[in-house]
Amino acid sequence: MAWLSLKIEAKDNTADLISDSLMDIGALSAIIEDANAETPDEQPIFGEPGDPPPGIWQQNVVSALFDENIVVNDVMQSLGQITGLDDLQYTTEIIEEQDWVRATQSQFDPIRIRDDLWIVPSWHSAPNPDALNIILDPGLAFGTGSHPTTHLCLAWLADHVKPEHTILDYGCGSGILAIAAKKLGAVEVIGVDIDEQAILSSTYNAEQNQVDAKFYLPNQQPKAQFDEARFDLVVANILSSALSVLAPALANACKLGGEIALSGILKEQTAQVSAIYAEWFDMHPPVYMDSWVLLTGKKR
Template sequence: MPWLQIRLATLPEHSEILEDALLLAGCKAVTLIDTDDQPVYEPIRGTTPLWQHTTIQGLFEEDVDVAHLVALMDSVIAAHQLRVASISTEILEDKDWEREWMDNFKPIACGDRLWIVPSWQTPPDAAGVNLKLDPGLAFGTGTHPTTFLCLQWLNDHIQAGDTVLDYGCGSGILGLAALLLGAERMTGIDIDPQALIATDNNAAVNNIAAERYFVTTDTNDLESHYQIVIANILAGPLCDLSDAIASYLKPGQPLVLSGILAHQADTVMAAYSATITFDPVVTLDGWVRLSGRRKAVRERL
């Protein structure tokens, strides 16, 4: 059915009052978006930042009394002396949103071998390595630059028999891609139990045998070493966990890190400088991929 959407352009400090008012008025869903398209990347620990100018969107059933709703919001704004630059309403057409989203999710080439293919589409290269993905749980789909950069690295470097640790595995996209590219075994770890479900689902879609991969939330379940370690998370956790992540590699074995903004690359490399010799930085759309190898003991002395 069609829906009525109301939009209020305001300041972040006023968003909570307006959100509560919309919900009390019968709003079915509230969304906070950036009025000025100002990106907020990795937040300071313990904070939930909003943009300098925030637009609150409320979704109501179509038969709501629009004049009454706008008058109600005006009264809340006046009572609390809020700054609201504008209020607008519109009817959203009735669409099959799931179908529209599916139509817009296309296969992604990640090098000369690897494709990420929506599970409902025919692979464009039947002879390629096709990772079928059904992103029902919101983790990696390959479209984000950090995931794409990691997939490119795997396309170019995975060899038959490799063992891979996917640290912060999310949907399992990286570790499962490694298996399809020839790796022997993959272990994935993530703090979110939903990630384990997503990985299991994606493994089933790709007919990957259960004995070839293992996912867990507990570091005590991990083996002592892997031939490749890949971690696509965020710069802060990558720095905090640098000793732990590097410890899963023997000398000469490769490490791949992403989820890092270009201006954070030096900081992350510094956190690993005692144990990893890095390759040149690879950048895409303001994000970077760091790769390198574990140093020999004599190099660390």
């Protein structure tokens, strides 16, 4: 069996209309994509809590999937009648049936953090069997090691974790940082996230890696975990707005002389976030990767 992929160029004020209309006509699926994706003109549209809704891209491609026997001219004629839009530019492609699981897996290769630290999908062999290899498959929770913020935090942990350390991973997502900390030898690792799916994902991934890390929702964590400075290292890879709000709690969780690592911060947000945490920490020079930054400091 095969399918026909129909891609239609759309402006920001017509993309939703075209997408909805294609579904009414009989499309099996319809999605809106950035027409400039993977080019220098790619337009980020994500926002942070409290920001206005991000909207969609200015230049879009509406991609719809139909049965291969569909008559494209009939679809375009019906689309024009429904939307009132003329002269829409489009392309088509036949999508052959394939093993979609294998096709998806082929997009994810082992990720090198450094020579002795790798993130390895379960269907791959470890490129360096002697390295610290974290087994992690792409899932519903954020954090596969491919994003610069995760990469920065992993490299920092690899340089700082000691066997006697207790570690808090706030905003644990997939559990990747907590798992790495435990594999690096930390005596105790706690992960916290506001998303129940993240807790389930983290717990599963820890089991897959055969490490004993504990994960909690904020209202389920053991009593007084944030009421006393009990962690040698605190790491939080979340949005800068959340880092700003959580600063007192994360600072309270860190021991005197302990260290904190913060990511999920864009370059232009560096000074603001650093100034907030400077109330409790002697902040170190930021570390950059692409447009993202890692901020670290030692609690005084």
